Amino acid sequence: MLPAPPRPFRVVPGGPLTGEITVPGDKSISHRAVMFAGLAVGESRIEGLLEGEDVLATAAAMRAMGVGVERDADGTWRVHGVGVGGLLQPVGALEMGNSGTSTRLLMGLVSSHPITVTLTGDTSLSRRPMARVIEPLARMGADITASPGERLPLMIRGLCPAVPIRYMLPVASAQVKSAVLLAGLNAPGITTVVEPIATRDHSERMLRGFGADVTVEDSADGSVICIRGEAELRPQHIVVPGDPSSAAFWAAAALVVPGSALLIRNVLLNPTRAGLYTALRMMGGDITVENEHAVGGERVGDLRVRHSALTGIEVPPELAPSMIDEYPVLFVAAAFAQGRTIARGAHELRVKESDRIAAMLMALGDAGVSVTEHEDGLTIDGTGGEPLPGGNRVATQLDHRIAMSMAVAGLHAARPIAIDDATPIATSYPAFLDTLGRLGVPPIWLNA
Template sequence: MASLTAHPSEALSGTLQVPGDKSISHRALMLGTLAVGRTSISGLLEGEDVLNTAAAMRALGAEITRDVDGLWQVWGRGVGGLREPDDVLDFGNSGTGARLAMGLVAGQAINAVFTGDASLRRRPMARIMRPLEQMGVRFVAREGGRLPLTVSGPQALMPVTYRLPVASAQVKSAILLAGIAAPGKTTVVEPEPTRDHSERILRHFGAAVEVGDGEDGRHVILTGEAELTAAPVNIPADPSSAAFPLVAALLLPGSEITLPAVGMNPLRTGLFRTLREMGAELEEENARREAGEPVADLRVRAGRLQAVTVPAERAPSMIDEYPILAVAAACAEGTTRLEGLAELRVKESDRLAAMARGLQACGVEVEEGRDSLAIHGCGGRPPGGATIEADLDHRIAMSFLVMGLCAERAVSVDDAGPINTSFPGFTEAMGGLGAGLRGDGTT
């Protein structure tokens, strides 16, 4: 366990290349494993979550290497060609890796045992299991559908039309990954659009994916039993990781930073929209596309923020960014209200409770509801001066470290280790911009 302390800082400046998008990194490895031929991946996030997915894909039969220049190569097995792993597949802290891989394995006539760290073993998997069971997949799991669990793919997978009870890109993606091996058309109906990285990268590898709006929601239709062809993938910088230096620069007077090649998928940019509504100065430069994904360089300048109400329907486009938005709200003028946060209860931690608890410890007045949070901003630097229990949650840890940079007194997190799951080198990267982050030297 390694604690880390953020000390009140002055203006940030410079250029920071944020690590590659975690969601796309997982998907690139998985689609490369299902494709025929060699897939070259540049910009892959080399955090623990993605490295665990790479290890799982190797265990399923893919040959995966990393060149000295950071380019990853994946030699795929083809749809239906994965082998039964010799050992348990351990996804560490990654709910995305585990849930998507459950869909991947569901399309193979093999058995695989899934596990993860203490945090992941607490997280529910039943919502992934339900649609896959309708396709003929069998599961043996702990009470509540929790890891460790065994996935047994059928000899003949059936296509399904499944309406998501709640918006979830992970459930949708698991169904689509399974549907690649099913005959006919597999359809997912979304009550609200969620991040569409799976649809984009499936098309990039040659799958037929149609998207249209119906009376009951957004229909995503995949034609199964298609051969996927290896294709190069250039992964953009992760907007969820970019959020931390971005918010820090907005809150520290005099700051100006540039974040190159950030993914600007419109289903992922709810935080940027919200911050602009609060008065943030964010400029997009050099807009372009990489592997079907919109990308731009972000220029960020500090400024005073005003409170807003963030509606529930925006949650799918910024579900991972609420912890850092809460820090921005703590420094804004007025009361910010966040609605539709029920999904945060089942993330790496109960993020809604963790946000409320941590903000209160830093001297910020909050009101926690069942699926909402009201944050009474300080109109400047909050008091700070707390030690936060991150509960193995990388986003809670990074959010409160940003709080420490912008507070009157230092803020510590009890365990910064999980930050490596999504933002390896976070301390050094932020330090390069001028942030005051110091560890206690223990592990």
Template sequence: MSGHGQTIPMRTRPKGPLKGTADVPGDKSISHRSLILGALSVGETKIIGLLEGDDVLDTGRAMEAFGAEVTRHDDGSWSVFGVGTGGFAEPDRVIDCGNSGTGVRLIMGAMATCPISATFTGDASLVKRPMARVTDPLALFGAQAVGRSGGRLPMTIVGAADPVPVRYTVPVPSAQVKSAVLLAGLNAPGHTVVIEREATRDHTERMLAGFGAEISTEDTEEGRVITLTGQPELKPQDIVVPRDPSSAAFPVCAALIVPGSDVLVPGIGLNPTRAGLYYTLQDMGADLTFENMREEGGEPVADLRARHSPDMKGIDVPPERAATMIDEYPVLSVVAAFATGTTRMTGVKELRVKESDRIQAMADGLIACGVAVDTGEDWMSVTGEGPGSVKGGATCASHLDHRIAMSFLVLGMAAREGVAVDDGNPIATSFPIFEPLMTGLGAELAREG
């Protein structure tokens, strides 16, 4: 059973070309941060294009529990009336973050330097994920964490009554860890410094600056050094959320592997810390173009056009690109199954501690569908034999992971015998309109049972 409802078995089969325009939802990362920073501001933050998936809605409910007022208007826009930096109230209930590692880790950071306590939990997937990577640096501010063995949820965070600023080097590339430390630093005096040896998605830095925080970034021999001046008064903003590049990956990749397809995906955020998949697909020979390049809300945006690409070749994906596409490796492995030759993905051990062990989950399903796969602790290789080569026919386990479920459903749109997933319910956490969007493009996608 999924964390947010009944199991929903689903199946896709080859039907014909995918054609049309795919209006994907708002960016999940920016949606989370819009709600949290709005709650830490004084006054009304207005949000247009918020992703209304379960993960983000859970974050909105959490902000209400900490004292903010969060309202959805009839036109689909949202308002957040914030309580100011350090103004979180102690919640009177357990904070359930559902499936969202991003949500729980960022919220922990935001409350860790407030003199309150809060208990966090999540669904069957989230309670298995490690939280020590966040609670360890939060302890440097003076916060305390008590949870299950292995640093897992449910967990209570006791915020620091007298927080101190922190200088912290992130041990592995993680935008969640970096962001949690920066959000904690908002209510600490002086300067909080985060050092990244490898740059990760920078939405938090961009948005903190937009809300009026004093924050700077410098590239040094140590790495990327981010310095935040604590205890600002954040100013409410009007935010237009760009469309999610991680969600766009599914209609884009489906178009590349389904014969005759031509799909336009408009208004996609192409922040350079998020766009690694699209450059990788171009390196493989995909017919993928960026049209109408522009800037919206401080983020680069473009319309993506993807056409069936029968001549794609396997490549070695540069390991330094991993942080810019970490959520897209599952669907990249599907594309690799229809390319010719071996696609090798290295430096991706972070995939093992996502909503599922994504390396193992994708390997098991691809092998069951007749694809040659090899794996190691921090790498995966997929050897494809070109268009029409994937047999399919398997029922693949989603492991309560939305990206695993959607990736195998994309596989089934081009595999000879189609593909089923045991549970498509987790898709609602990030891409609640996945089914109607894909069927609107011409895919055959059905619920079973």
């Protein structure tokens, strides 16, 4: 399938951003909801599922392996699971599009099933390394043949029964952790993952909710997560809360655009995902939580965000795992702060949909911001709340978060900022530009 033609657009600053908005369902939870429901015995219902391209790639892959996945007219998704061990041989390759989460978690699922699966992806995903996932899954018995550089396309020949292992994560990665735990679902005995640095814990929470025997204990080496294999998962009714990574764009926008005051409804408040909001509050951001409650074992609430005079800080590197996807928009917020912000400890940004450090260095630098590159982050000298000079055209490098972050930058710029392509935004937040329009700043579409 040919890639969609680019859709460049320009952001022209408007007035303050005010009112109430909602954001799409959390991407991490949406992926896992479809996968885990597909391994349950019976029908699960999912409300609020993110219907971005990444999650739809997960749904299509599960459907290709024999799982019934249907969307009702009211937006509820019904998943008819086949049980752990019940995935079937797909007819053709599974196309992952731009979704690293789909790829890495499905690698784990497939590795302990007696099937052979080929995974392919778009140009951006095919540049992303998979070695960190291949290594533990190979130890569990999967036979994985990857393209040069341990990249897609790759073929997995699963082993059933797989070999349970004890695995110490060499890097902080929820995707690697989840891949090993999912392979362990269909392995006899206990599979253990030790993570020295805590990462998002949706897999552990949701697997418990589906009935898996999962334990988490602290040790001198970090968190020890154990899963007992050959599990029988029970179908669930899941309500997906709003994605804090999507809410991050509006939170940053409200902080930097003078006069803004936004209420962002129904946002996931899981502490392993809250690093950005911690950092923004350290910078002086006025962000409060209202209507906090629990949904399916997760904290959820409304975020009230008001324009604030931000001050540059040295971002604690230990926050990195809990805000790794939000660094691009943190860099944008820092560009409007008074003084210098140093954000390091984020090596993972080099191997995301793009090299996000290099991409944001170029985008902000071209917009007139003083930026210094480090191997693991950026140092940014802010404007003290003044508009960015702007007037540049951003190379998104097929990265949705670069596109949306720099759209936020354009909301308070002296000259319009152009984004070279809106199409990547659909991977995680198809309604982003519509929401921007409802807030009074409709995008201006340009010729490609």
